[in-house]
Structure formats: structure tokens, C-alpha cells
Amino acid sequence: MTRKVCVVVTARPSYSRIKTALLALRARDDVELQLVVAASAMLDKYGLAVSQIQADGFEPSAEVFTLIEGENPTTMAKSTGLGLIELASVFDNLRPDVVVSIADRFETIATAIAAAYMNIAVAHVQGGEITGSIDEKVRHSVTKLSDLHLVSTRGAADNVVRMGEEPNSVHVTGCPSIDLAAEVAADPALDFEPLERYGGVGASLDLDEGYLVVMQHPVTSEHELARTHVLETLHAVNEFDLPVLLFWPNPDAGSDGTSNGIRTFRELEQPKKMHFFKNMAPHDFLRLLVNSRGIVGNSSVGIRECSYLGVPAVNIGSRQDKRERGRNVVDVDYDRGQIAAAIGRHLEHGPYASDPIYGDGRAGERIADVLATAELRTVKRLTY
């Protein structure tokens, strides 16, 4: 009998982090893939991941709107509650054998709770890592609700076991986002015009002279500072005579602050070499990165994909604290001076050697294999 594997995608970045596993699951005879799309993955404003998913040939088993407007801590909690209600109905209908909860976004705990309470095995992808902000609580809380752990690094596996999970439930698969990075690294030419394909607003740019990429998200536990923080970054990158490609932030509490900071900067400083994008298909984004002079901000992509790609990264603030990192990363504070200095050092050094810390490019395959074949249990106890 085929096993029903249900994957819940709640955001554009989560899709990138699971896509190669989905492709591998779809290719297997022993698996029936059920794909559920929810939360910001349904919304135009956040990149309409559901369209990318369909364009990649997947047919969602269910699509649900679960995000409550407000983009503040209260609505984060309420959206999670609504997601939990809806996902329980969805699982009741689909009756999966195992449900996959991806990473650590606030709403992904709804996936884990619904499945755990309904006596369905829960598999968690990307547990055991250490970062700042509310993600940290979400990630480890999901670990404690999960029966199967598909982690990206050896260090993450150690952490999951230390938290009391059975060692044989933990599998080091690498991160599927590195699979995409590996594809791009194998054929790195920038084969499209970013401004032409993705529009966006801001200056016309000549990317041949090299460019920086900026991606900075608000930190939930400090969301009122989001505006100030992004302004430091913008002033720093503006000091260099290089084109800057900036991406709008994710839908977390505080993204209004970040967006507001970006808008203010645009109007007051009228930067001559900045262009602003809403989002980009994962492959295109990685291609943009591998051809860049570096990435600046606090996105995990600077630490994860860029370690494999060897792209210089300036990592700002507490959001990625304690996450394992390769040599391509320089950590700085929310301070335009520190940020500019780090950029300067990177520009001098140029690209770094590839580091397989987050995966070797075959994570999707391994994840699919564990999901299809691992023994499924729903009862566990602390191993101490």
C-alpha cells in the first residue's frame, strides 16, 4: 500500500525549502503526495507561492486562507489558531499517514499540533537549529510535537537528540534549499534581466559592474525597531558605488516597520543605484546571488545557501544568532559603520570556497526516502 505523505506549505520561502523533496516524493511509487497550501502562500502580497507550486506541476489537495490581517503579534497568534482549525478539517478529510511541518515560521506549529492531536505521525524538516526571535521557540516546540526529524546539519541532529528525541528518529538529510543552490552552482550564468522579468520599482541598473543584494526581515521580538534597523542597512549599502537589489520583507509582525523604513529612505535619499523587488522565483534568486558581490541583511539565505555558493554575506543583528555558519559570513550589529566595514572586507576578498555544512545537493531525495520508508509512530517519551 502506498503511504500518504501530506506536506503543508505556508509561505514562499518554505516552498523553496521543500521543493526538491516534493519532486522526489512525487516520483516515488510507494508514496501518494498530498500538498496543502495555506497562510501567506495563498496571497498575492507575499508572492503567491501557490501559483509557483502549480506552475511546477503540483496539484494542491487543499488550499486555505488562514492569515488574519494586521501583521502584528496578536494576529500572528490568531492566524495560527485559524490555521489549526482549518488544517484539522483538511487532515480529517485527507487522512494522511504522515504530515510534514516545515522549519520554524510561526504558523507551522499549527500543522504539527493538528497532526499530533489527530494521532498522525509528524515529520519536522529543519529542526535543531539555533536562531534568534520567536522562530527559536516555534522550532523547538515543533520538535517536541514531532515523531520524525529531518535535519540539515550534524549539529542540528545533536541538538534534537539532546532535547530528548530518540536518536533513530533523527535523520541528517541536508537542506533541500541547498539542492536548488547546487543546481544553480552547476550552471551559474545570469541568464535573465532581473529588472525586466520582475519589474519592481527604483533605479535602472547596470548589473555588469557587480551588485549587492539586500534582504532584511524584522525581528519579531523587537518589531518596533524594525524601521530603525533597516535604515542603518540602507545607509551602509548606499555608501558604495555599486548597484543594490533590495527585497521586501516577509509577512511577520513588524514587516510594516521595515517596509516603512525602506519607503522613507527612498523618498528622503532618492538613492540612484537601488532597485526594489517584491520577490523572485527561487532559481532566479539563487542565480542572482551567485553572480553578486555579496548579500547584506539577516536572511538565512546568507548563511545557508550562500555557504554552499560561496557568496560573501554580511549578517546583521540577532536574527541568525547561534546558527551554524561557514567562512562566507561576517556578523555585525545594526550599525551602518560596522555594516559598511564588513561589506568593504568582503568586496576585497571576493567569493569563498563552497562549504557543504547545510547539505550536498541531495537533501530532497533523502527526505523523500525517509518519509516513504521510516517506521511511523505517534507515541514517544523523553529519552532521559
Next chain:
Amino acid sequence: MTRKVCVVVTARPSYSRIKTALLALRARDDVELQLVVAASAMLDKYGLAVSQIQADGFEPSAEVFTLIEGENPTTMAKSTGLGLIELASVFDNLRPDVVVSIADRFETIATAIAAAYMNIAVAHVQGGEITGSIDEKVRHSVTKLSDLHLVSTRGAADNVVRMGEEPNSVHVTGCPSIDLAAEVAADPALDFEPLERYGGVGASLDLDEGYLVVMQHPVTSEHELARTHVLETLHAVNEFDLPVLLFWPNPDAGSDGTSNGIRTFRELEQPKKMHFFKNMAPHDFLRLLVNSRGIVGNSSVGIRECSYLGVPAVNIGSRQDKRERGRNVVDVDYDRGQIAAAIGRHLEHGPYASDPIYGDGRAGERIADVLATAELRTVKRLTY
């Protein structure tokens, strides 16, 4: 400035496990106590804890109905989602400094998520213990969402720290339910007629000859077996020529099975010495226990309160697996023979010496003190 401490009570047993802490909080000048009553604590069917709470002189700051009918795994998940939505609105209004999530019932994770996502410090009472069923996932998941850990035993404290929590955020306070047990132990006379005060159905009983107490809950992960399990217990206790006082189960998935088993037994066997209660005020219940010949079933009260009271306990099945226990407990399987044998042994032995493993009777005071004075943080990271 006084600190706003918000305690969310979602069930009758949870109230017993926090009552002395509530009294101690109310007595303090440096604390404003906010009491929120939700889920089964609002419902007549489950003992209407809200009435007991008001009878004890507390004025709830908010009362919300959050339980979705069905008593199955799907509605457990959905009720948790609805609780999350409602509690977010409640906290948005009350703006507490710290929120207390009690123990490990399925819906208590909603309390922890709402507070954590809203950047409010979360204090968890009774974390770190090890048991069977879905409670295990809930309890440790709540630990990972919490900033302050108020645990009952030294062993629980060790477990919480091993899971990666900062040692100085963990406080061994004992369990407030032992505080009630200590009050009763100091003055143990059975000063009321249980059948007269609480009604119930079944035979009239002469309690002077000694009696057994039975309390058996369905085990979530095995809920279809609930009916069979309780029948084994009922047949076992029926073999002794002793009055039996039986309590109906908690509102978990599967309680319909247990209730159905009890009803079937009543009709088929027409037991001559059994009486069936819906619920009892905590003090009365403890007084009933301390005067009994023993407790049979899988309630944690057999392991926790009865260790302090020295009441013989027959603990059946997996529900309390791995929970620390005193000498008063004999563990058996869902098997009428084993159950009867254990009862026989206990009847021969009589009462046990008091064991302070779960507390010395001053837990409420200690919990109030920590909640009032501990430094409150909302950001944490794994300590590994």
C-alpha cells in the same frame, strides 16, 4: 508597579493544580492577578470549574467558550485553535506581563502560543515530567515555548534543563495539588456524606466498612480501546466485597468510550456496591481518598497526591508511564487479574508513609513568589 500575572484555567483538574498559587498571588501587593477561564472549565458537563472558582472568591477577568463538540482527535485540535484565537484577543485586552500555562492538557498549548507570539513571558507549571499519551508531546512542547519553569520535582527540573532551558529559569516549587493534600492530611476526618452531598447514581453504600475509589481516563493515543480498558477495571474491583466510588472521566478524545463502558457494566452486571460521581470539590475528594482503602485507575492523583497522603494506588496501563512515583504505587496492565491481585496486596498492606516527592505543601507560595519577582524575558536560545 504591580506586575500583571495572568493565569488561564481550562479544566477542573487544572484548577486544583493551581488553586493555592492563585490564593498566594491574590494575597500579594506586588501582583495584579488576572484569571481567565476557558474550555471545559466553563462547562456543566465537566464540573463547571468556573463556579468553584467564583465560590472561592475569584472574579474571572474573562470567560470564553472554546471547546468544540465531538470529543475526538479532530475536535481536540480544532478546540485548541479556537482557544488560541480567543486567548489572543483576551491577552490583547488584558496586557499581562506574564501568562501561566498549566500542566499538559491538550488545550493548554494555546495559552503558551498566544502569549509567546505576543511577546509576553510564559510561565509553565508542571513541566519536565514524563508520562504517556499526547500529554507528553504537549507538555514538552509548552516547555519550549516557555520562559519560566515552575516544576514539581527535582527530576522534572533536570529534564527541563536537559531539554536546553537555562538552569536559572527553572524553579522546583513542588506541585500546588500537594498543598491541598497537606491541608487535608492535617485534618483527615471524612466530615461529609459523599452520596448525600454529591448525589450521583448507583447503590447506596455504607462507607464505614472501607471503600475503593476508581478514576480511569481514556488514553488519547489508544482511544478506541477505552471501553475495553475500563471494563477490565470494573470487573476487577467488583470481585472485592467493598463499596466502590467511581468518577466519570475527563473530556478527552475517547471519554465517550470510557463512559460507554461504565454504562454497559452498570446495566449488565448491576453492581450492588458501586456508586458513580460526576465530580467533587478538591478538598472533599482528597478527604475521600485519605479515608479510602486505595485508588484504582490511571489518574495522576494516585501518583501525585496519594504519594503525599500514603494512599495505596493501583496504576493501570501506560498513561502514567515514567512518571516519578513513591512506594504507594503498584503498576499493572489492563488486565482484571493483575488489577485484582494488586488491590489484594494493597488491602493487606494498608496505608503507606507520606512521601514528599511531589511537594511539601508550600508550592503555591513558592510559585507566587517566582511569578511576582523573577526577571521576565521573552527571548531565549537552546543552552547547548
Next chain:
Amino acid sequence: MTRKVCVVVTARPSYSRIKTALLALRARDDVELQLVVAASAMLDKYGLAVSQIQADGFEPSAEVFTLIEGENPTTMAKSTGLGLIELASVFDNLRPDVVVSIADRFETIATAIAAAYMNIAVAHVQGGEITGSIDEKVRHSVTKLSDLHLVSTRGAADNVVRMGEEPNSVHVTGCPSIDLAAEVAADPALDFEPLERYGGVGASLDLDEGYLVVMQHPVTSEHELARTHVLETLHAVNEFDLPVLLFWPNPDAGSDGTSNGIRTFRELEQPKKMHFFKNMAPHDFLRLLVNSRGIVGNSSVGIRECSYLGVPAVNIGSRQDKRERGRNVVDVDYDRGQIAAAIGRHLEHGPYASDPIYGDGRAGERIADVLATAELRTVKRLTY
């Protein structure tokens, strides 16, 4: 192309009122029937209509738990809200051409709102009647959300048009519940032993001597009086030396009061000739009625089905005020004297002639025909 007709069943009595239409819809080539089961129709406690539905060979397209525990006015409102959320997701998935909202139970307005807001045509069955309690507001409010009106009587049709609906959107079909009554009237022998087939509690009865049926629901707007009201009824029927078959009430706010009244009466009066049923399959119930000496209470069955069957009915209180009625009905107040007098008169008179006021037995067919072939619109305006 076949038309997708989606019927939402939210309660056991609603199923009886639509069953023959469902059978007729299923038999058509030009219709794809989508059956959604929700609210109390999912719950054991209220007769588990979903099992009857499946036993009748229907395969629900979706099943959702939407009832919030409490059985009070607050939870009625909240259950409706939860139903609305869930049904929107269900319709989003099923994409029906027309949605059928049945009668006037509180939760049925969620069906109408979800469909209307989603630009799906709404067909309302049993609009235009006049009764007491909150049903009155619900029924007419649903009429104003609906595009197609399938009413039971000529008087109801007149009322719907007076409210401003276009005359050609109103169809007098009769009530499908009369279709069942007609089947039973054609072959009326009591071919089963009610106590044997349905269990229940109370006295053993010899039905050959004739018997009364009692069915009394709480009236929402007076729910605190529910206990007193049912006690008047019970005292009245107890005066006759006839077996009494009593049915527990529907899940409305106040049913706890009614249930409590019934329980109190049983314990205090220990009636020798009463038996208490939870529910009964529609055919069996009608067969029971047609062989009875009369029905007492405030159920609409006394007015609707019993007008066709000619069964004497004592209608108590305000619940059925202003509903069109046949000669079989005597109206009385909540007063044991009046109730007993009316029963006495009916016993003397015996059965009444059949009255086709609520239908001729072919309503299901007519409803299916309209749903399959009527022009579907979703925009309308008052016709004044």
C-alpha cells in the same frame, strides 16, 4: 453539463426534511449532488445523522465539526461563526453552482452567508413560515440571502413575495417531510418494537393499549424557563393511564434546562408508564406517530407531518405560533390543566382526516426539479 447542487445538512431533523429531495437529486442525470454534513448532524449526542445519511447510501463530500460546547446563546452564535469559516473553505473546494440551506435552525444561516458572499446561488427550503423564537429571525434572514425559494405552503409563498422576493423565484413544492409521512400512511402497521430497537431508559410498556408521544424543545428566547415548561407537560401526560413515549430535546440553548426537568421528574415521580428515547429513524418515528393516540409538546412534527397523518396534536406554548395548521391541532399554554384537558378532548375524538396543507407527498421530486432546472442568479433587489 451537469449542475453541482450542494446540500448542507446540520441536524437530524433537517435531514428528514430534505431526504426525499436528496434521493430525487441523486437519481437525476443533470445533477451532481454534493452533500455536506456539519454541526449536530456529526454528533452521537444528537443522533449521529451522518450515520443515517451513509446508511441511506449517500457519501458526504465533506464532514465538519462546528458545534461549540455550552448549549447557550453565546455558543449558538460562536458555532454559527465557526460553521461559516468552515463552509467557506468547503465551498471553495467543491465549487457548487447552487447551495441549499434548510429551514431555520440557527446554524443554517452560515450556509446561506457563505454561499451568498461567494457569489453562489442560494436555495432556501421551507422559508416564509411564521413561528416563534429565534427561528423566526433566522428563517426570514435566510430568505433575504437566498435567490431561490422552495416553500411548503401557499401561505409561505405569499409571505416570501411580500418580503420583496421576485415571484418567479418562489416555488410551492410542499415539504419533503410529508413525503415520508405519505410513505408511512400508505403502509401504517407498527412493524417494530420501539423499546427493543431503540433501547432508551424507563418503564417497559405495552403499546397495544395505545400511547402518547411527547416531544418538547426549549424555546430559545425563554431558555431559562425550559425546565418549568417541560415539567408542566410531564405532569399533564402522567395523569392519563396511558403509556408515554418521550423524546429528548434538540441541541438548542436551553436544552440543558429541558433535560434537567425531565431527569428531575423521573427521579421524583418515578413514572410507571413513561419511556425515554434519544432519537429514532424518521420512518420509525412516523410509524410510531400514526399508531399513537396523539402527540404532545411543541415540535413542528405535530403541525406538519401530523396534519397529513391525521394524528391528534396538543401544541404547547409559543414555539409554533402563527404557523399554518390543520384541524388536528389544539393549542394550549404551558399549563398542566390546559394540556390535560386538550389531551382528553383528542382521546375522545380519535384520528383526524388527512390535510394536504404541508404537501401531497411529492415535494422531494419537485424540489429536485427546481434545483436542477431553474435559472440561477446571485443578484437581486427588493421588488417594491
Next chain:
Amino acid sequence: MTRKVCVVVTARPSYSRIKTALLALRARDDVELQLVVAASAMLDKYGLAVSQIQADGFEPSAEVFTLIEGENPTTMAKSTGLGLIELASVFDNLRPDVVVSIADRFETIATAIAAAYMNIAVAHVQGGEITGSIDEKVRHSVTKLSDLHLVSTRGAADNVVRMGEEPNSVHVTGCPSIDLAAEVAADPALDFEPLERYGGVGASLDLDEGYLVVMQHPVTSEHELARTHVLETLHAVNEFDLPVLLFWPNPDAGSDGTSNGIRTFRELEQPKKMHFFKNMAPHDFLRLLVNSRGIVGNSSVGIRECSYLGVPAVNIGSRQDKRERGRNVVDVDYDRGQIAAAIGRHLEHGPYASDPIYGDGRAGERIADVLATAELRTVKRLTY
């Protein structure tokens, strides 16, 4: 004893339509005003009405986020369901004597249902009018849930009575939005610089030469056409050599289409004399209107306030069909030719005489008086 009057404001325009009644209620000794703010009234994106409310000196009794992201028919339904759940909890806490549901926005039915189901009297403001789109269904449905009808016009009163409401429950008060218009008409000078105070985007304008105001909302039942419709309007107003002040649409399903049309026009046509505003305080907006050469679009303001103010209005399409109107209105189709012709005629004619059809400027006072003193009932029946 003072009567508790609870008003639920769910949107910026709803606030304008009730503000003078709120002021009059606050001024009374016999009323305790409870103000609940929900849905889009909580959101920055839709003008953050809650801030205006607080700036006007009102202290909301409760604020709830109830809007689910998506701006499509499915999320309209779900947002209404969430609002219903939240408002039930709010009313359970506030225990009002009468609840006021304003006008006909989709979410206002949640206010009416929650109150009606909870046996609280429902007062409906602005019932009985006739318009197009989903508002029509909502408005009359709310009428059937309401116990007290505070209507704007004599014609509306007639309609409500025809729908079966008791004549003595219907009060012609006029519309409070006309109260604001009357204040402005008494002192009409444009005493602020719109572009300076409200920012917005687009051309700098010299308003001294006269200007047109454009306000066009998507029509729910035709939401896919929203983009095309607004483009016709923009092309028409662009033909005149007059400054145009355009306002972004309300948050209804389809507003993305309208917004997209506006954005497209801006980019392709680069209009030299258009400026785009997000929103404006009600007084400022009325002042802007009274000094304009006319209003173009489908906002009810063109028909209601502008009838009193005598401002020429070009009303486009079906949205205001059948609404009573004064001589200031010319109706046209979604056609740039017709729209331009109507503007031309109005420019020639100039301002119209004031018409009191929607009120004489004292509606707020009258509404407050009825709410404070009318007998409150919660049970009603069709009057036929």
C-alpha cells in the same frame, strides 16, 4: 438605570455614518456607550479608523482583528465568521442591552447575528434602502435580524414595513452622514491644503481652478470586471482639463482589480492632473466635495451627502441602482463616452439646490434618542 448601548464599527465609512449618533449617545445621562472596533476599522491599510475614533475622544470597550487576508469572496465569508466568534465573546463580556449594526457592509451581519442569537435587542441603522451587489442581500438580511430600525428616508421606512417589520419599530431619523454634511455646509471654506495634509501620490495640483473628485468601488458580484470599469472612468475624467482627486477603494472582494486598474492607468497614461489619496477625515472630505465641481464614480456619497450639499454627481454602473436620489445625480453606464458627457453637463450646470431627502442634519440626535428610550424587545414575527 442607564441603558447599555453597544455600537460595533467595522470600517472607516461606517464610522462616518454613525459618528454624530455616538456623540449624542455619549452626551446622555441615561446611556452607557460601549464602542467595539473591528475588521478593517483596525487596519492601517484601510485608514485606521480606530485612531480617528480615539482622536475624537472615544475609548473603545473592545478592539478585535477579524479580517482574513485575501480580499476575495471566500475570505469575505470567513472574516464574517471570525467576526461572529469574536463578537459573541465581546458581547458575553459587555452584556449590552441593545447592539447597533451599521448599514450593509458584509461583516456587519456578524454583529446582528451575534446579538440576535444572544437575545440582545438589535438596532439597525440605514436599512430599507435599495442598491446593487451583495450589500443588498446583507442589508435586508440584517433587517430581518433586527428589532429596531433607524432608517434614513421615508422610502426606506416604507420598504422595511413592507418586509414585515412592525411599523412602530421603524424610525425615520435621517442619516448621520448628513449631519456632518450640514456642519460643513454651514462653513464651507476649503481651509486646508489636501495634498499637504494627506500626502498621497501623483501630480501637484492647483485646486483654485476647480477640480473633480473620483471614488469608485468594485461591485462584488462583478469583481472580475473591476479593473475594466475603473479604467473607463479614468479615461473619461482625463479628457477634461481639470485637476482630479482620486480615492483608493474600500476593502471588498475585487478591490485588487480596481487598484490594479488605477495603477495601470497611472503608468501608461502618466496623467498630468491626477492625485491619488488613501483616505481623508470625514470633515475634510466633505469640505473637499462641497468645493469641487462634482464627484464621479459609484460611491454612495455622491447620492447621499451630495444631495444635501448640492454637489453634481455622476453615478456609474449598478452599485447604487434603485437608491433614492436627488436632482444632483446623473446615472451612466461603465462607458467613458457616457461618463464624459455627464461630467460635461454638470460642469455647465454648476451646483444644485440642497435636497433633504437623506436627512436634515439632526439624525445623530434622533438615533440616540430612539436607542435610549425605545422599548426593547427581542422577539418578533412577520406582521402579515
